[in-house]
Amino acid sequence: MHAEVGDKVVMHGRTVGTVTRSGTVVEARGQDGAPPYLVRFDDGHEALVFPGPDVHVEHPAAS
Template sequence: MKAQAGDWLVVESLHVGEPRRIGLVTRVDHTDGSPPYWVRWTDDDHESLFFPGPEAHIEQLEALYPSARR
């Protein structure tokens, strides 16, 4: 997985009925874009260092919100 600041991290739920989490990648400490990432979560607006697992993927802003522009 590779990301850059401004990408969106989507974490799919592992349990039926739970929503997926979406967070904005605010900082990437490795120049090659590898994890971990600093992420600001949209559900509670807190920022955390995140080590993505297999249920996580990176999306561009336009893929999540087609009417949005960077």
């Protein structure tokens, strides 16, 4: 997985009743865009994310 600052991280709920969360990559702490990522979620919470199979990265469209 590869992410850069400004990419959107989407974490899908793994169990029934768990909501999907999304946030923006603030910092990629791994080498060359590798995990872990410091993510600021839509509610303002920041967390270090080690993505698993329930996570995907959306890259902003190039303009």
